[in-house]
Amino acid sequence: MRHMLKSMLVRYGYEITTATDGTEGHGILSTQSFDFILCDVQMPKMNGMEFLTAAKDKLLSTTVIMMSAYGNIDMAIEAMKLGAYDFISKPFKNEEIRLTIKKAEERERLKRENLELKDRICRIAGSLSFGNMVGRSQVMQDVFSIALKVARFNSTVLITGESGTGKELVAQGIHQESDRRTGPMVPVNCASIPENLIESELFGHVKGAFTGADKDKKGLFEVAEGGTLFLDEIGDIPVALQPKLLRVLQEGEIRPLGAARARSIDVRVIAATAKDLEAEMRTGQFREDLFYRLNVIPIRLPPLRERAEDIPLLCQFFITRFNDALGSSIKNVSPATMAALMQHGWPGNIRELENAIERAIVLADGNTLEVENFSLVNAGAIKPDGDSGYEGFSLKAGKAALEDRLIRKALTATGGNRTHAANMLEISHPSLLSKMKLYGIE
Structure with missing residues (x-):
């Protein structure tokens, strides 16, 4: 029976391990985990019911299907009480085993999806974080909600916002929440690559494609195969290269520099820019068709001055991080200092605040950050005006x-x-x- 089942299930694409009795099977569970276990009831040394009882703690994520030629309703009910998923009476047809396993697979898939959906709903409903970003303001809650929803799909995302608002952190969060999380996340700053090299960097080249190309080289699209490619500063990509990028997004294929034919590629693209791409289109610096292909799911990150209510949360977040990194013991920010921080314009956004907190921690004498620890804050800004508007003497x-x-x-x-x-x-x-x-x- 074991040999027959193994031969049949291998043909269906399963990887099989066999055991002669419950004792041997229990021992194997100490070193291996399984999606499914087909277990007979009548076995020497340890029978099926004893196996279910002994291995209960090791079967939490395993579906057990019991088999017996002596089965009856009472035995099936007892097996279910001990944790079995189903009970099959022998003799049975091969197709009966296959359909039972397929039904169990569908059940497990639905359970996983249900748990993931519940997790996402809970997080969308009121999480103060997404990836490595934190925020309780309504604008950031909206950003987190959109990012969590789009993470499940392969749609192209365009993240816009001023420098220092955390565009790459949103891209990382989307990747980590997606089904591609086990694949690579490859970031590339389009503005930092010389114009004459960016095509080779993105799409690769073959040996002899140009002077100095002495061997084949994979492009970043190939490096990101099965994962996510984050194209930062997409507004700086040369106009001449934009049609080739558009083809990748539309057709899902690349052609390395000097190659005779294209090849398919499985990569999700997330782009980001601090530029106004619609203004760039009007001046001819950015293709309209590429913009609309990138802008499938737009996410706008607000500047810090539009979400001042997040500053206390961000301060605590950075204090905790730098306490760990610097070995400091800062506990909080004084109320007067927090008022000054919330009134500051923060032209450098989150990055500027992060640097200011690190510098203040280094300069602090006690365990509370004070106004004098922040060189960028005007201490006078926190002093109330002498005139309260009251004209009397009381x-x-x-x-x-x-x-x-x-x-x-x-x-x-x-x-x-x-x-x-x-x-x-x-x-x-x-x-x-x-x-x-x-x-x-x-």
């Missing part, structure tokens, strides 16, 4: 007017985030809510 009324003004200013700076505003004002959250009600602040 200290009580003047204090109320100043509190009203500072609370409104903090809420504006944090985009309405009351928790962060309370930290900046150095009061408790309940106290802030009480004062907002007192001063009629919505």
Whole structure:
């Protein structure tokens, strides 16, 4: 029976291991894992039911199909209780075994897809991170949601945004969430490759294609086979090379420089740019057909000044990273300093903030980052104006007017985030809510 089943299942493309009884099978499970186990009930040394009981902890991800010539309903029910997926009575036809395994495969596939879908839904519903990016602002939650959705497909993605906003991190996150995660992720900066070399770098060349080509060379498209190619600064790719890139995206094939024929390629392309490609099209610097082929799924990354409410979260993220890298023990940023950081324009975006945090940690004397640790922040910017708008002499009324003004200013700076505003004002959250009600602040 073992030889017959092995011969049949090998023909169907399965890899097979056999055991003469339950004891031997239990021993094999200590060193190997299996998708499916076909197990007889009547065996010497350890029968099938004893095997199910003994190997229970090792069968969590394995589908077990029991077989017996002495089977009955009670035995089948008992086998199911012990963890078996199905029970087949002998004698059986070959096709019956094959269909049972196929049904089990479909069940396992649906279970995996269901778990992946639940995981993605949970993350889309409120995750503060995507890959190596963090953000609680609505604009970043929208970015994370789109990126997670598109990761399941092979559609081309065009990521736009100012320099330093994290375009490559989004591309890495999409790759890691995709079915291509086990393949390579190959980043290439189109602006950093000389124009006379970029075709060879992307598509490769054959020996003798040009002076100095003394051997065949794989291009980056071939290096990324089965994975993702990230074309950063796509707006800087030469106009003369754009038709060849368009053909790769449309036909899924490349032709190395000097080669006589093209070859198919399985690569997902994610492109990014800080340029306005629509403006580049109007001046003739970027092909319209290539733009629309790249812009299947557009993702715009907002500059940091448009998501100031993410700055506290980003600061903590970078503090934790640099504490590990530098061996420091910084705990937080002082409220006054956080107010200054949130009011800064950050023309260099996330990259500038990251560098500023690293420098501040190096310069800090205590375990809290202060204004003087940030050379880019104007300390005067965090000092409230002397004029509160109150014209009278009552200290009580003047204090109320100043509190009203500072609370409104903090809420504006944090985009309405009351928790962060309370930290900046150095009061408790309940106290802030009480004062907002007192001063009629919505």
